[in-house]
Amino acid sequence: MVSDPSLRPEISDSDVDRWRADTPAVQKLVHFNNAGAGLMPTPVLAAMKDYLDLEAEIGGYEAADAKADAIAGFYAEHAGLVNAAPENLAFLSSATHAFDTALSAIPFEPGDVILTTRNDYISNQIAFMSLRKRLGVEVVRAPDSPEGGVDVPAMVALMRERRPRVVSVTHVPTNSGLVQPVAEIGLYARELELLYLVDACQSVGQLPVDVEELGCDFLTATSRKFLRGPRGAGFLYASNRVLSGEIEPLFIDMRGADWTSPDEYAPSATAKRFEQWEMPYALVVGAAESVRYARAVGIERIAQRAGQLATMLRDRLREIDGTRVLDKGPALAAIVTFTIDGWEAQPFKSALQAKGINSSLSSRSSAQYDFADKNVEWALRLSPHYYNTEAEVDRVTTEIAALAKA
Structure with a gap:
């Protein structure tokens, strides 16, 4: 379990800047697919x-x-x-x-x-x-x-x-x-x-x-x-x-x-x-x-920052008409899943990728019980990590809101 938040070391802007400097790809894309494959740091x-x-x-x-x-x-x-x-x-x-x-x-x-x-x-x-x-x-x-x-x-x-x-x-x-x-x-x-x-x-x-x-x-x-x-x-x-x-x-x-x-x-x-x-x-x-x-970096710091970004992402997605956040449980990690009205799975993922946003898809064939209980055939999976930023959460949710209206 993650320890008391008051005991975690602070994460500064310079920390995030250093982690991103070791991750050159973030200059050209938003990588919210760390649950698939995280971006390797230069070392x-x-x-x-x-x-x-x-x-x-x-x-x-x-x-x-x-x-x-x-x-x-x-x-x-x-x-x-x-x-x-x-x-x-x-x-x-x-x-x-x-x-x-x-x-x-x-x-x-x-x-x-x-x-x-x-x-x-x-x-x-x-x-x-x-x-x-x-x-x-x-x-x-x-x-x-x-x-x-x-x-x-x-x-x-x-x-x-x-x-x-x-x-x-x-x-x-x-x-x-x-x-x-x-x-x-x-x-x-x-x-x-x-x-x-x-x-x-x-x-x-x-x-x-x-x-x-x-x-x-x-x-x-x-x-x-x-x-x-x-x-x-x-x-x-x-x-x-x-x-x-x-x-x-x-x-x-x-x-x-x-x-x-x-x-x-x-x-x-x-x-x-x-x-x-x-x-x-x-x-x-x-x-x-x-x-x-x-x-x-520190696993406690990673848990803190990735968790905060995931919570922010879920909160923003819930504000978008036509989306349904699917994550359920007393404790949640930095994997965010949701569906969106009016879209099929692959076209929606491709539309985000065209905007420079990496994501992943989960289908019922990969989660027969869970997705049957949730009554969904697919979900888009977004998984931020400690080197991602609040600005990237804003960008991703802005693009999703635009697609929801399309």
């Missing part, structure tokens, strides 16, 4: 370019040896970001890759229960249904509360009654600004000794995330979104409970295990058991630099 881009230049100059294996400290920085920086030890972190190519790798490590049997929620990421739900088809597991979705978000008492009752093989919750769903009470759920998962998997793809980089506070066994996230890192990079946190047991990915390779005799292997004692030997090291060092940059 992140420079770190990757330097690494690629070195590979070209001396060779790929040799560059990895020469940059061993920078590569190790990936684990140290991400550990500091989520309050873990470096040994508990693994590099994966995306949040979905990390999530699926974690799922593959759980020894499901026919009849096992996966307990999840109605607000989730499409790929997670498809993975659950695939496991149901292939292995005969049961997928149970806890109901929502009237105010929005999962009904925690109902979910806890299902934990006690069904004893699920794994409890899985997405911290911030991709299709709305809802913040799920993952720490509260984690208290009960830990009490009942249930495996707990948290998808933090949309929260890492915009909200404080502490794996000890969450009580999770696995946590997955990507680099490209609010961390402002490269595409093709993500990470997996695995708890000591996971690493001390017999949980290992379905397909483990020579990065994750030692071949100890002709017919035996031993998995790594660290989260590297979830990695594979071939890795895009330019992305590894770029992802490390993105976390280093975010931690220098």
Whole structure:
């Protein structure tokens, strides 16, 4: 959770100017698509370019040896970001890759229960249904509360009654600004000794995330979104409970295990058991630099500013006739979703893009339960970040108001 606002450090105009100076694209466009892919700051881009230049100059294996400290920085920086030890972190190519790798490590049997929620990421739900088809597991979705978000008492009752093989919750769903009470759920998962998997793809980089506070066994996230890192990079946190047991990915390779005799292997004692030997090291060092940059800005400051801009954006959108803000829940993040009368999805997004405003679309096919409950087929998603400005909120809402009248 975000701490008391009175304890947060102030954010000055010079701070915002410095962050924007590191983000040259803001001079020509308004980027409100950080929930899709944040704009990389110049130090992140420079770190990757330097690494690629070195590979070209001396060779790929040799560059990895020469940059061993920078590569190790990936684990140290991400550990500091989520309050873990470096040994508990693994590099994966995306949040979905990390999530699926974690799922593959759980020894499901026919009849096992996966307990999840109605607000989730499409790929997670498809993975659950695939496991149901292939292995005969049961997928149970806890109901929502009237105010929005999962009904925690109902979910806890299902934990006690069904004893699920794994409890899985997405911290911030991709299709709305809802913040799920993952720490509260984690208290009960830990009490009942249930495996707990948290998808933090949309929260890492915009909200404080502490794996000890969450009580999770696995946590997955990507680099490209609010961390402002490269595409093709993500990470997996695995708890000591996971690493001390017999949980290992379905397909483990020579990065994750030692071949100890002709017919035996031993998995790594660290989260590297979830990695594979071939890795895009330019992305590894770029992802490390993105976390280093975010931690220098301060995650509390990021949460404060992004949240303020999102609240301002929602308030302005509600003033525009024909728009309907869809975000619902006791806590909301910097993802703003809405619909607008008289427009189809792609033409509306294209009209904004023609004005130099980046956004994203969510459709019912990505949020079958949530959008059915809201009775919408699509929503436009706007996701400001700490380097955006109040003036950009004004510009975006002015353009939307004009389109609403068109």
